[in-house]
Amino acid sequence: MSDKSKKAHFAPDAKHRQCRNVVIYGYCKNEDAGCPFNHDGSVKPASAVSSPDRRPLRVDSPSFNPLTFSPGVFTAQHYEHYRSSSQDRLAPPERSSTSSTAASPLVSRTTRQYSDVVAGIAPASSPPLQAQAQPEPARQHAIFNLTRGVEQLGLKDHTNGRGEGEAAGVGNGGSGSGDDVPPENGMFDEDGYIDDPSMMVPPGTYFPLVLSTPSVTAETAQLNHHYYMPGQQQALLLGNKAQRSIQHFFVSDHIRTELTKRSEEAYRPAPADVATALPALVHKYHSLVPLEDASTTAPPKPKPSKVFGYPCVWYKATSNQDGLVYALLRIVGYKLPNETLLSSVVESWRRVNHPNVTRLHEALTTKAFNNESSLILVYDFVPFAAPITAVVQPSKADTTPAAVAAAKKKGTTPERHLWSFTIQLLGALKAIHSAGLAVRMLDATKVLVPLSGTSVKNRVRISALGALDFILAVDAARNGAAPALGDTLAQQQDYMHLGHLLVTLANPAKAAASYTMPQLQEALKPCSPAFVNVVHYLLNPAAFKNPDELLAMTAPHVMAELDTMRGQIDRLENELGKELENGRMARLMMKLNFITERPEFNMDHRWSETGDRYLIKLFRDYVFHPVDAHGQPILDVGHVVTCLNKLDAGVPELVMLSSRDERNCLIVSYTELKRCVEETFQELVAAQALPSY
Numbered sequence: 001m002s003d004k005s006k007k008a009h010f011a012p013d014a015k016h017r018q019c020r021n022v023v024i025y026g027y028c029k030n031e032d033a034g035c036p037f038n039h040d041g042s043v044k045p046a047s048a049v050s051s052p053d054r055r056p057l058r059v060d061s062p063s064f065n066p067l068t069f070s071p072g073v074f075t076a077q078h079y080e081h082y083r084s085s086s087q088d089r090l091a092p093p094e095r096s097s098t099s100s101t102a103a104s105p106l107v108s109r110t111t112r113q114y115s116d117v118v119a120g121i122a123p124a125s126s127p128p129l130q131a132q133a134q135p136e137p138a139r140q141h142a143i144f145n146l147t148r149g150v151e152q153l154g155l156k157d158h159t160n161g162r163g164e165g166e167a168a169g170v171g172n173g174g175s176g177s178g179d180d181v182p183p184e185n186g187m188f189d190e191d192g193y194i195d196d197p198s199m200m201v202p203p204g205t206y207f208p209l210v211l212s213t214p215s216v217t218a219e220t221a222q223l224n225h226h227y228y229m230p231g232q233q234q235a236l237l238l239g240n241k242a243q244r245s246i247q248h249f250f251v252s253d254h255i256r257t258e259l260t261k262r263s264e265e266a267y268r269p270a271p272a273d274v275a276t277a278l279p280a281l282v283h284k285y286h287s288l289v290p291l292e293d294a295s296t297t298a299p300p301k302p303k304p305s306k307v308f309g310y311p312c313v314w315y316k317a318t319s320n321q322d323g324l325v326y327a328l329l330r331i332v333g334y335k336l337p338n339e340t341l342l343s344s345v346v347e348s349w350r351r352v353n354h355p356n357v358t359r360l361h362e363a364l365t366t367k368a369f370n371n372e373s374s375l376i377l378v379y380d381f382v383p384f385a386a387p388i389t390a391v392v393q394p395s396k397a398d399t400t401p402a403a404v405a406a407a408k409k410k411g412t413t414p415e416r417h418l419w420s421f422t423i424q425l426l427g428a429l430k431a432i433h434s435a436g437l438a439v440r441m442l443d444a445t446k447v448l449v450p451l452s453g454t455s456v457k458n459r460v461r462i463s464a465l466g467a468l469d470f471i472l473a474v475d476a477a478r479n480g481a482a483p484a485l486g487d488t489l490a491q492q493q494d495y496m497h498l499g500h501l502l503v504t505l506a507n508p509a510k511a512a513a514s515y516t517m518p519q520l521q522e523a524l525k526p527c528s529p530a531f532v533n534v535v536h537y538l539l540n541p542a543a544f545k546n547p548d549e550l551l552a553m554t555a556p557h558v559m560a561e562l563d564t565m566r567g568q569i570d571r572l573e574n575e576l577g578k579e580l581e582n583g584r585m586a587r588l589m590m591k592l593n594f595i596t597e598r599p600e601f602n603m604d605h606r607w608s609e610t611g612d613r614y615l616i617k618l619f620r621d622y623v624f625h626p627v628d629a630h631g632q633p634i635l636d637v638g639h640v641v642t643c644l645n646k647l648d649a650g651v652p653e654l655v656m657l658s659s660r661d662e663r664n665c666l667i668v669s670y671t672e673l674k675r676c677v678e679e680t681f682q683e684l685v686a687a688q689a690l691p692s693y
C-alpha cells in the first residue's frame, strides 16, 4: 500500500489518539516509519531497535511471504469462486523439449487466467521465493503488488497500520513479536486496530511464531493441528521469547544420545575372531556376541555359575524372525529330562511380563556349540546391563578399577535408591508370585541395572528367570518326582533373598548369612528406622510375608516413586510429541518424493511434469529450493515446517508457485495441493506391485 493510500485510510484525529501498539506492546515499530498515532510513553526494546537476525536456519526468521494470504482475508471459497469462473481445469503444461521447467503454453494460459484475476499480485518478473531475503525496498515493492492485488479482488487488507511489508499470515514466518493481529472482519475499527478490548493482549504475552493463530471465521474454523506443536515444556522454557532454535524441533540431545548409544550397543558386532569361533546360527538367532567381557578378542570359556552350578555363557543375538536383539543364556552340558519341560516352564514364565523382569521368550536345546548339548534360554536384552552391585558408591574416590572394586565393598548406596529398588523388586515379586512362580535366586548378579555412560539409571530387572526351574527339574526327574514350579516356601524365600540383597547394597562390608536386630541396625546405620524395619521384616524367618503388608510399610516411598515416574513420563511425552510432528512431516516428505521427478509412470515419461504433478513439483521447489535476491539458497527450516504443516492440514490459504524460469506462476490453495498429493499418491499405490505399508 502506498503512503498516499495509507494516509487516506487513517482517521484525521489520528495524531491525538494513543497508538495502540504502544498500549499493547509498549512500543510501535512503525513510529519512525510514518505511523500517524501518538507515541507518548513508547519504550523500544533492544530487539526492536536492532536489525533482525538473518542467520540461516533460523526457524523463526521474521520472514514475510508476500505470496500467502491469511485465511480470514482470502479463503478457499474465494479461490474456488475464481477457479470455477475460469473454465479450464489446471491443465498439464506442454513439456518443453529442452527443460522440464520451461514454460508451457498450457501453463502460461492458466497463469494468464489467474493473472487476470489477481493482476498485480506478483508480476511474472518478480521472483516470488526471494521475498524473504529481499532488501527492504524490494520487499516493499512485493507488498505493494500484493496489496494492490488484494484490493482489486475487493477484499480488505488488514495490515493494522503496521506499515508495508507486515501483512499477517498464518504461521508465515512472521516476526512473532505480537504484531500479528487476527484479520477478522468486525473485530477492527476503521484504522485497522482491534476494536474489541477483550481481544487485546496484555503486554509481554508470548506469541510463538509458528503457533501464532489468528482468529478464524466460522467458515474457515478448523483445528490447529497444522501447526507444529513444540510441546508444553518447551513452550514454558522459551518463556516470553518467540525465538526458537532448530533443536526445539527434535528430541533433546540427552535422550537422543542415550537412545543412540543403546541401539549401538544392541547392534554392536563381536570382534572378528570371536565371531568366527561362534556358530553363525542358533535356531533362528544369528550374530551372536558374548556379553560378559566385551573387550576380549577370544571366544568366552564357559565358567560354572555360582548360582546354577552349570557352566553358563550369556550372548546377545538377533532374531531373524523379528529382527530384534535378545539375550541368550546358554547352559552348557544341560540335558533335558523330558520334552514337556520346555513348553511347561516357558509357558509359565512367558506370562510374567513386568517392567522389572527380563521376560523369558523361549527355550531351546542345541548342539550348535561344538556339538555340545546346551540349553538356550532367550530373554529381553538390556543394553549396558550390569549387576545391581554396580550402583554401590565407593567409599573413597579412586580411579583404578581394582581400587574402585575394593572401595565399593566398603561403600554404600544412597537410601533413596534403596527404597526405589525395594519398591521395584517387590512389584516384580508380586507379579511373579501371582503367576504361581518363584524367583528362587534373587542374587545380586541376576538383578540388572542399565549403566549407560556414567549415569546410573534406577530401573532394575531380574534376569535369568526360570533357569533354576530347569535345573531343579533334572534333580526332580532323577528322584522320579514331577518338576515343581513356584511354591509358597520358595516364594517366602524370595523375600528373604530380597532382604539380603538390600543389606548387601546398603553396606557390602556387613553382608552376612543372618542378622540379629542389633547387627542389622549396625549394618544399616546410615539408613532410616523405617528402612531397617522393612529389611528386618523381610529377613525374619518367623514372619509370613505378604505383599500387602509390605506395601503398607513402604507406602510413603511408593508415592515418591510414582511422582518421579510421572515426572519422567511427562518429560518423555513432551519429547515424543516433537517426534510425532517430525514423523508426520517425514511421511509427507516421503509422499512428495515418491511423486516428484519420477522418471516414468505407466510408460509415460511426462507423468511427473504434467497435471497435478506439475503443481506438486512447483510446490516442492517453493518449499525446499527458495533463493534470495542474490540467488543464494535460503535454508529456512521454519518455512519448510510451516509449508508442510499447512499442506498436511490442507488449509484454505493460497500460495503462489512459480516455475524455475519465473515465467509462469500459479495461485493455488493448500487444500488443492493436498488433494493433488493425495490423489497422485493413491495413483501410485494402486499401481504398485507390492502391498503398501
Ligand SMILES: Nc1ncnc2c1ncn2[C@@H]1O[C@H](COP(=O)(O)OP(=O)(O)OP(=O)(O)O)[C@@H](O)[C@H]1O
Binding pocket: 291, 292, 304, 305, 306, 307, 308, 312, 314, 327, 358, 379, 380, 381, 382, 383, 384, 385, 386, 387, 445, 446, 448, 463, 464
Ligand atoms: N538380559 C540381559 N540383557 C543384557 N545383558 C545381560 C542380560 N543378562 C545378563 N546379562 C549380562 O551378562 C552378565 C553376566 O551375567 P551372569 O548372570 O552370568 O553373572 P555372573 O556374575 O557371571 O554370575 P554367575 O556366577 O551366575 O555366572 C551380566 O552382568 C550382564 O552384563
